[in-house]
Amino acid sequence: MAFEKVKRSDNYSEWYNNLVKDADLAEHAAVKGCMIIKPYGYAIWEKMQQQLDKMFKETGHSNAYFPLLIPKSFFEKEEKNAAGFAKECAVVTHYRLKVDENRKIIVDPEAKLEEELIIRPTSEAIIWNTYRSWIQSYRDLPILLNQWANVMRWEMRTRLFLRTSEFLWQEGHTAHATSEEALIETKQMLDIYAEFAETFLGVPVVKGVKTPNETFAGAIETYCIEGLMQDGKALQMGTSHFLGQNFAKAFDVKFQTKEGKLEYVWATSWGVSTRLMGALIMAHSDDEGLVLPPNLAPHQIVIVPIYRTDEEKENVETAAKEIKKKLEANNISVKLDNRDTHKPGFKFAEWELKGVPLRIGIGPRDIQNGTVELARRDTKEKSITSIDGIENTAKVLLNDIQTSIFNRAKVFRDNNIREVNTWEEFQKVLEEKAGFISAHWDGTDITEEKIKQLTKATIRCIPINNPQEEGKCILTGNPSKQRVLFAKAY
Amino acid sequence: MAFEKVKRSDNYSEWYNNLVKDADLAEHAAVKGCMIIKPYGYAIWEKMQQQLDKMFKETGHSNAYFPLLIPKSFFEKEEKNAAGFAKECAVVTHYRLKVDENRKIIVDPEAKLEEELIIRPTSEAIIWNTYRSWIQSYRDLPILLNQWANVMRWEMRTRLFLRTSEFLWQEGHTAHATSEEALIETKQMLDIYAEFAETFLGVPVVKGVKTPNETFAGAIETYCIEGLMQDGKALQMGTSHFLGQNFAKAFDVKFQTKEGKLEYVWATSWGVSTRLMGALIMAHSDDEGLVLPPNLAPHQIVIVPIYRTDEEKENVETAAKEIKKKLEANNISVKLDNRDTHKPGFKFAEWELKGVPLRIGIGPRDIQNGTVELARRDTKEKSITSIDGIENTAKVLLNDIQTSIFNRAKVFRDNNIREVNTWEEFQKVLEEKAGFISAHWDGTDITEEKIKQLTKATIRCIPINNPQEEGKCILTGNPSKQRVLFAKAY
Numbered sequence: 001m002a003f004e005k006v007k008r009s010d011n012y013s014e015w016y017n018n019l020v021k022d023a024d025l026a027e028h029a030a031v032k033g034c035m036i037i038k039p040y041g042y043a044i045w046e047k048m049q050q051q052l053d054k055m056f057k058e059t060g061h062s063n064a065y066f067p068l069l070i071p072k073s074f075f076e077k078e079e080k081n082a083a084g085f086a087k088e089c090a091v092v093t094h095y096r097l098k099v100d101e102n103r104k105i106i107v108d109p110e111a112k113l114e115e116e117l118i119i120r121p122t123s124e125a126i127i128w129n130t131y132r133s134w135i136q137s138y139r140d141l142p143i144l145l146n147q148w149a150n151v152m153r154w155e156m157r158t159r160l161f162l163r164t165s166e167f168l169w170q171e172g173h174t175a176h177a178t179s180e181e182a183l184i185e186t187k188q189m190l191d192i193y194a195e196f197a198e199t200f201l202g203v204p205v206v207k208g209v210k211t212p213n214e215t216f217a218g219a220i221e222t223y224c225i226e227g228l229m230q231d232g233k234a235l236q237m238g239t240s241h242f243l244g245q246n247f248a249k250a251f252d253v254k255f256q257t258k259e260g261k262l263e264y265v266w267a268t269s270w271g272v273s274t275r276l277m278g279a280l281i282m283a284h285s286d287d288e289g290l291v292l293p294p295n296l297a298p299h300q301i302v303i304v305p306i307y308r309t310d311e312e313k314e315n316v317e318t319a320a321k322e323i324k325k326k327l328e329a330n331n332i333s334v335k336l337d338n339r340d341t342h343k344p345g346f347k348f349a350e351w352e353l354k355g356v357p358l359r360i361g362i363g364p365r366d367i368q369n370g371t372v373e374l375a376r377r378d379t380k381e382k383s384i385t386s387i388d389g390i391e392n393t394a395k396v397l398l399n400d401i402q403t404s405i406f407n408r409a410k411v412f413r414d415n416n417i418r419e420v421n422t423w424e425e426f427q428k429v430l431e432e433k434a435g436f437i438s439a440h441w442d443g444t445d446i447t448e449e450k451i452k453q454l455t456k457a458t459i460r461c462i463p464i465n466n467p468q469e470e471g472k473c474i475l476t477g478n479p480s481k482q483r484v485l486f487a488k489a490y
Numbered sequence: 491m492a493f494e495k496v497k498r499s500d501n502y503s504e505w506y507n508n509l510v511k512d513a514d515l516a517e518h519a520a521v522k523g524c525m526i527i528k529p530y531g532y533a534i535w536e537k538m539q540q541q542l543d544k545m546f547k548e549t550g551h552s553n554a555y556f557p558l559l560i561p562k563s564f565f566e567k568e569e570k571n572a573a574g575f576a577k578e579c580a581v582v583t584h585y586r587l588k589v590d591e592n593r594k595i596i597v598d599p600e601a602k603l604e605e606e607l608i609i610r611p612t613s614e615a616i617i618w619n620t621y622r623s624w625i626q627s628y629r630d631l632p633i634l635l636n637q638w639a640n641v642m643r644w645e646m647r648t649r650l651f652l653r654t655s656e657f658l659w660q661e662g663h664t665a666h667a668t669s670e671e672a673l674i675e676t677k678q679m680l681d682i683y684a685e686f687a688e689t690f691l692g693v694p695v696v697k698g699v700k701t702p703n704e705t706f707a708g709a710i711e712t713y714c715i716e717g718l719m720q721d722g723k724a725l726q727m728g729t730s731h732f733l734g735q736n737f738a739k740a741f742d743v744k745f746q747t748k749e750g751k752l753e754y755v756w757a758t759s760w761g762v763s764t765r766l767m768g769a770l771i772m773a774h775s776d777d778e779g780l781v782l783p784p785n786l787a788p789h790q791i792v793i794v795p796i797y798r799t800d801e802e803k804e805n806v807e808t809a810a811k812e813i814k815k816k817l818e819a820n821n822i823s824v825k826l827d828n829r830d831t832h833k834p835g836f837k838f839a840e841w842e843l844k845g846v847p848l849r850i851g852i853g854p855r856d857i858q859n860g861t862v863e864l865a866r867r868d869t870k871e872k873s874i875t876s877i878d879g880i881e882n883t884a885k886v887l888l889n890d891i892q893t894s895i896f897n898r899a900k901v902f903r904d905n906n907i908r909e910v911n912t913w914e915e916f917q918k919v920l921e922e923k924a925g926f927i928s929a930h931w932d933g934t935d936i937t938e939e940k941i942k943q944l945t946k947a948t949i950r951c952i953p954i955n956n957p958q959e960e961g962k963c964i965l966t967g968n969p970s971k972q973r974v975l976f977a978k979a980y
Contacts, residue, residue: 029557030564030619031607039552039635046553062529063536067519068558068609068640068656069580072587074520076595086587090559091597092609093583095644097562097576105566107581107606116597117521119558119582119609129520139831145529150558150640154585166558341629 012231033165043298069117078250084217088153092117128251143175161278169273182266186242189270193238202293202406208461220244229282232434234487240270290355294398299335306363440480442473502721523655533788559607568740574707578643582607618741633665651768659763672756676732679760683728692783692896698951710734719772722924724977730760780845784888789825796853930970932963
């Protein structure tokens, strides 16, 4: 359990790796680049799934499931999409093993596939190939589907949750009769992601559009939400793509309009992944461990009984159970840690490491006084509070923690968006402070690429409702009509 | 939508295929052997998942996630398990594609993996390789994990839901300090599956143990639940394996006991899959379409408004919305089908095809009378009932439908377990009536295999608490101590 005491200020990256491991969230698998999501980490992911799924369904989406494997010939139909993902594709070439004469298991050379199959890096190809037979008329539209699935993008350099070869995600794939409707959908899903990030993860995000260079392979426009981590690096937390008619054309998906004309269908796709776990960890946690927002914490409260004698134990546990019951009746999730094998001090440290928002300590003297000790994980403030009415105290505190976590992250983020007007300043800010830099850019791929090569900073997005402002490109001095947001990013 | 009118009695298999397609449950994917689960089918699967997940958590299990890909060297460690699945394994050999000089996408020959990776057909290997580092002491036990995942077992002959190369399932993998504890777990999970099958799917099941021949590759004992479909064929609906120390030995997973000794860990694994969708469809549906048990129906009630004029429409829809609200306030899921594009008769047929347990028809005259027409899907009985108190009427009816569906299936099942004592009778019953046959067997693999070759009937299980009864083997005449259950099976 012991959280290896590397501080964020010492080595942020090592701090992150240790925390993911020590808080029992995930670990590297024996398969290169893949991860094992441990029960505590998975419980947080499940809470994310439940909430997102609810929001998708409230906006008219249904879940479905499409195959893991994509024939290579489908995959190459949308050229840009294929070229964009080709370098990261795991390829299935055989469908059978056999036991050889030495009783070793070998790949059966006679079971070679005629056509190789790709493990989905994303499912536009297989889904649009299917939509062709589902869509004939405007009456079949819109189609509003989502799937929860695993995908694979082969990575050489991996980091748990942030970049792994296999990851879990949801991918929405919608089909529409008009461009306008598809654009409304694209933006609606971006808004849902932003709302989820801010209200549940407690991470403030910038909504924006990607530059052509950073647009999803196969999309017309990619919308994104960008968060800022405590080390001043940005993290892309979700994307929503307006695909235009690209996939409809690649897969020949046409529909008959009300007027009887035959037109290509308009598309969107949108996704968030287990990467959000990385955002959650990096945005809030501190040198003692995780800090979980109550809206996503598997246990919102942990109760640690404190006693010496058997008699004390019985009394304290009885009282603890009553408190648990009261809290649960108010829809608060509570863990009563009555393990005999560990001392209270150990438990305090463990639940601190695991980020439980509120801790209740209760001992014999507390019972006499009708009180307990409440400790907040986020501020580490402690208070003595009455057992009577504790469910209300807890509710107020949990709400306050959720808000405080968000506000703290928002202050940090807002303090770390800097307007910069010269190339020298740009380099200096990047070096010394990181964060978002709002600066002028001449709008060309070449300049964007050059800045990336020189500084590792990328254009995170062109914020939505960006004020138009004449200026000069930070690198080339060429005219620019608006500032864009740069940052080093995960 | 039109359900192609092949009756069960004409061609059961064609009836099933049509129904899966026409009720919008699933379809074959372009990838050989794989399926696309459509939104309506997936909504039923989600209901199954939610309920099972609840039952797993109530018995102390947590969810986690392990990688999709298994290195071949791990896979071969448990020899029997490897041999059992080797012939069905999809193999990843390359991790990159590239665009060649003709702008075609090809597999990059330079991106060949040093060691091939297997797409998991089941996850014992990868999980027990992981448990080695998770388990040191008896304090680390038990481990009670489950994962919801996709798996792949290459199939040449596939049928939607019943047998597909990729399918969705849950797989529980637990680790215990003693053999007794692992056996209790194995049986507990079997009981949970049986309870789920009977209470939610409405399918009565026989609980039993598989013969050595049919035991899971790598298990000591395989427990199963077996259901009977309307065509008299059996369907294995879930299995729970007592793995002994086989995987602990293969992956060297030892723990220190309380007494300080080093011992191998005991294991179980258990799973149910999207195959349960096949059971649900085949056990209850009729020539008009699906018959869904209310406990798993995405919509428990559909309301179809009936009107001619715009004024009628407004009144009827207002009343329908009020009824919907009342029902939903009582936790009944309701679909109001107010599509303008289709006539009531069409809607009636569509929801019958889709198996919605209760249909409410409401027209202008109904409103005057303060009544609606209620139609049960299972018995097709119709009744006029008062709008006042409809939530109670509906609840009673839904409960009654759930019970009736189960009872009907149980009567059918019970009537189709036949005791048979001669080989001639055995063949005749199989030919003419199918169903389960309770008969004596001499306990040898050879006889079991011979019966299978001669009749296609297999031993489905040795029922739990099977009465001991001296007798003679149906085929060989050799002595037998108990009857076992034979059937032709999916």
